[in-house]
Structures are given as C-alpha cells and as structure tokens.
Amino acid sequence: MPFREINSKMVEATVLPGQKMYSQRGAMLAYRGEVSFTPNTQGGQGGLMSMIGRRVANEATPLMTVEGSGTVLFGHGGHHIQVIGLAGDTLYVEADRLLAFDGTLEQGTMFMGSQGGVMGMVRGQVTGQGLFTTTLRGHGAVAVMAHGGVIEIPITPGRSVHVDPQAYVAHHGDVRNKLSTALGWRDMVGRGSGEAFQLELSGSGAVYVQASEEKL
Numbered sequence: 001m002p003f004r005e006i007n008s009k010m011v012e013a014t015v016l017p018g019q020k021m022y023s024q025r026g027a028m029l030a031y032r033g034e035v036s037f038t039p040n041t042q043g044g045q046g047g048l049m050s051m052i053g054r055r056v057a058n059e060a061t062p063l064m065t066v067e068g069s070g071t072v073l074f075g076h077g078g079h080h081i082q083v084i085g086l087a088g089d090t091l092y093v094e095a096d097r098l099l100a101f102d103g104t105l106e107q108g109t110m111f112m113g114s115q116g117g118v119m120g121m122v123r124g125q126v127t128g129q130g131l132f133t134t135t136l137r138g139h140g141a142v143a144v145m146a147h148g149g150v151i152e153i154p155i156t157p158g159r160s161v162h163v164d165p166q167a168y169v170a171h172h173g174d175v176r177n178k179l180s181t182a183l184g185w186r187d188m189v190g191r192g193s194g195e196a197f198q199l200e201l202s203g204s205g206a207v208y209v210q211a212s213e214e215k216l
Helices: 042-055 113-127
Strands: 003-007 008-013 020-023 028-039 063-074 081-091 098-104 106-111 132-146 150-155 161-163 170-183 199-210
Touching: 008 028, 008 081, 008 098, 028 098, 042 098, 063 098, 132 170, 132 199, 150 161, 150 170
Parallel strands: none
Antiparallel strands: 003 008, 008 063, 020 063, 020 098, 028 063, 081 132, 081 170, 098 132, 106 132, 150 199, 161 199, 170 199
C-alpha cells in the first residue's frame, strides 16, 4: 500500500519509478525527490470513455498524473482522509471524494440506476450528487475524503445496512443498493432529505460512512 497516514487529514504516498498515481488537482501539499505532476487527459485507466462518463455525470473532477521517485504529502480542504485497500474487488465512490489512488486500479463509471432501479436514480437528486458514481477496480489503495471522520461498517449476507444517503462515502464488495423512503411523502413536505430517505445496502462487503452530512 503506497499510502501512510500522517494524521487524520494528511497522507504520505510513495512514488516509485515506472509506476503512476492519480490525485485530485490541488491535493499535493509537499513532496520530496524527483516527482512530476501533469494534468490527466485520459481519465486514468478507464481511458476516454471514462472521461466521457464523468463529464456526462457532471463528475469531471480534474486528475493529476503523479510519476517519478520520491514521496508526496496529500490533503485537501482540511477534510478527513480514509485509506481503503482493494484486493481485486471494486470500490464505488463519488468522484469528488477521491484524493489519490494507485495507477494500477482500473477506473470506470457506473449509473446508479443500474443497481437501484428508479429509486437508485432518485439518490442523485436527493443528495445533490450525480446519478453516476466512479468505480475503481483491482489491487491497490485509494485515499478518499470525508467530513468529521469515517467508520467502516461490514455488510454481511442476511443483514442489510441502512445509511443516510448524505452520510454515504463509498462501498465495496458484492453489494447491492436500494434507496427507500423512511417517511411517507406527505410527511416529507418542508423537510430536507436527512432521515427521510435511507440507502439500503445488502450482500457482502463494507460501506464507509462519514460523521457529518456536509457536502464536499
């Protein structure tokens, strides 16, 4: 894993010759060694279609390609940082929550409706996030951003986990999501999304939840 947690808001990444990393623009705080940062025009390993998908999803978060030999300190906006290790599975995360990730990971875009049907599409409208979510698949590490700290909640067969959509950060594993209303439509008049909606995750994996509902 190339990331070392310095504190809750800063990670150090090891950059090795012949290997790439990708980071959100503006995430570099300091670096040592011979390291270069160049704007990424290919959308990571997802290539052109990944970039198109992100733009359609209004998730065209600029990425920088990080290469060379040295170490880099990453952080952004004082947000809490969580490092997630992947061992061949897929991580689902909103593009604007990505701080940095291994270049070995394959990047793609998933339409939320494909997992949650029509209600999955509603999630984007409720949270203010896009109807698409970014996927990262393979072996490597990802540093994501959140507000107020993050907790990892296991998802096991037969025991669904219900999450406030605005507290959702990311999930991985063989997991399906479904958005449901916790209140009747009449009760929702004049209310924010909050607990009026719940994101139900079932299957086998884990979901990452942030302490604050504040948007990035």
